Amino acid sequence: MGRAVNQLSDKWIKKTDIPPGLYGDGNGLYLQVSNRNTKAWIFRFMIRGRARKMGLGDIDQVSLKDARKLAQAKRLLVVDGVDPIEDRKTRKAALVVEREATxxxxxxxxxxxxxxxxxxxxxxxxxxxxxxxxxxxxxxxxxxxxxxxxxxxxxxxxxxxxxxxxxxxxxxxxxxxxxxxxxxxxxxxxxxxxxxxxxxx
Structure with missing residues (x-):
């Protein structure tokens, strides 16, 4: 039996009384609610025996639909043996070099x-x-x-x-x-x- 996915809803994540904690949507995507009621998307994954988590943005900036797409893309990287966090760092560094060269x-x-x-x-x-x-x-x-x-x-x-x-x-x-x-x-x-x-x- 596969893991449940799409467990969260747009209506629920916008509630103001969600207790602090991590709330799973499936496929490694979580809503992280802080003690100050800020809400952000987290992608959790295992790679080379190491548990890692990666921020995907605040819910004000990234919708639930987009967060799912991002998490799926990062999940496919993990399947290919690529650490999404290191991949993002490499891409950012390359972009900085390109901009500075231009x-x-x-x-x-x-x-x-x-x-x-x-x-x-x-x-x-x-x-x-x-x-x-x-x-x-x-x-x-x-x-x-x-x-x-x-x-x-x-x-x-x-x-x-x-x-x-x-x-x-x-x-x-x-x-x-x-x-x-x-x-x-x-x-x-x-x-x-x-x-x-x-x-x-």
Whole structure:
């Protein structure tokens, strides 16, 4: 004889006088009522000999119907030997990385440059050095690539910056190239390693 399922009802779970405790609906789904009369869905399961429980949301956010669907989906994971709690953590972590990567790649060259200067200026020999960085980028790099997403900046953009000044202001051009390359190198490192705050150090 199988276990009873769908033991709870919408009308019953909305009652205000339910004593604190766990109330089973079937298939591992429980309504948890706290001492303060808050109500939340819990999925209880066994995996690799270990009893675990997983929150599925408050009843104000997740209906009984949806809670049953969630519990069934988590139950199928358990059947396949997958811990639903660890699976959710992995999915959340992957989503965070994806969002941060998207945000980082949308960051403009100017934003990256300003963040780079801010992060490194304390280690530079003088405030004048930091102001020189800002001034050269403002004069030569920003008009060409300042508003461009840093992920799209390539060699052709750098050449476009340098060509007008390479023969007339060779030393300045060399400095600009070095500074642009340092910013781009740092940007590539950020994207490659998934650092969450670009140019944080």
């Amino acid at each position: 945000r980082a790649k949308a960051t403009t060259f100017r934003q990256c440059a300003e963040a780079y200067i801010k992060a490194h200026q304390s280690g530079w020999k003088s405030a004048k050095h930091a102001s020189q960085w800002a001034a050269t980028l403002e004069a030569y790099a920003y008009p060409v690539i300042g508003s461009l997403p840093v992920a799209l900046v390539d060699r052709s953009h750098v050449m476009k910056i340098l060509e007008p000044i390479w023969t007339t202001k060779t030393e300045t051009a060399s400095r600009v190239r070095g500074r642009v390359e340092k910013i781009l190198d740092r940007a590539r490192a950020v994207f490659r390693h998934g650092i969450r705050t670009p140019f944080s150090g």
